[in-house]
Amino acid sequence: MSNTSLAHPATREARGLEIYCKHSEDIALSIRRGTYSVPGCSGTVTYAVRLVPEEWCECRDFEHRSEPCKHIYATRTVLSCYPRETDGSRPPLTRPAAVGSSDTD
Numbered sequence: 185m186s187n188t189s190l191a192h193p194a195t196r197e198a199r200g201l202e203i204y205c206k207h208s209e210d211i212a213l214s215i216r217r218g219t220y221s222v223p224g225c226s227g228t229v230t231y232a233v234r235l236v237p238e239e240w241c242e243c244r245d246f247e248h249r250s251e252p253c254k255h256i257y258a259t260r261t262v263l264s265c266y267p268r269e270t271d272g273s274r275p276p277l278t279r280p281a282a283v284g285s286s287d288t289d
């Protein structure tokens with residue numbers, strides 16, 4: 185087992201953004217009881233991700249490190265762009281409005 189290619193946090197974040205760019209709607213619509221299904225970079229496997237009550241992902245990266253993985257970064261980004269859904273009764277189908285203007289929150 186060689187461990188020569190250590191991934192830096194920035195790499196996870198960048199990969200999370202990549203997943204977000206490709207699958208943001210899939211992730212936003214996948215929520216079931218607070219759990220999201222987040223595709224990996226290959227897109228063939230999905231991982232269960234929760235952000236509440238604490239961030240959790242079922243992938244091995246998170247299991248071994250207990251630090252945010254790319255799936256968690258991707259889900260965070262989705263939630264920052266889509267309305268937060270708390271009760272799970274309605275799918276958060278609202279498309280993100282034009283992103284890029286200043287946030288007036």
Ligand SMILES: [Zn+2]
Pocket residue numbers: 231241242243244245246253254255256
């Ligand atoms: Zn993960």
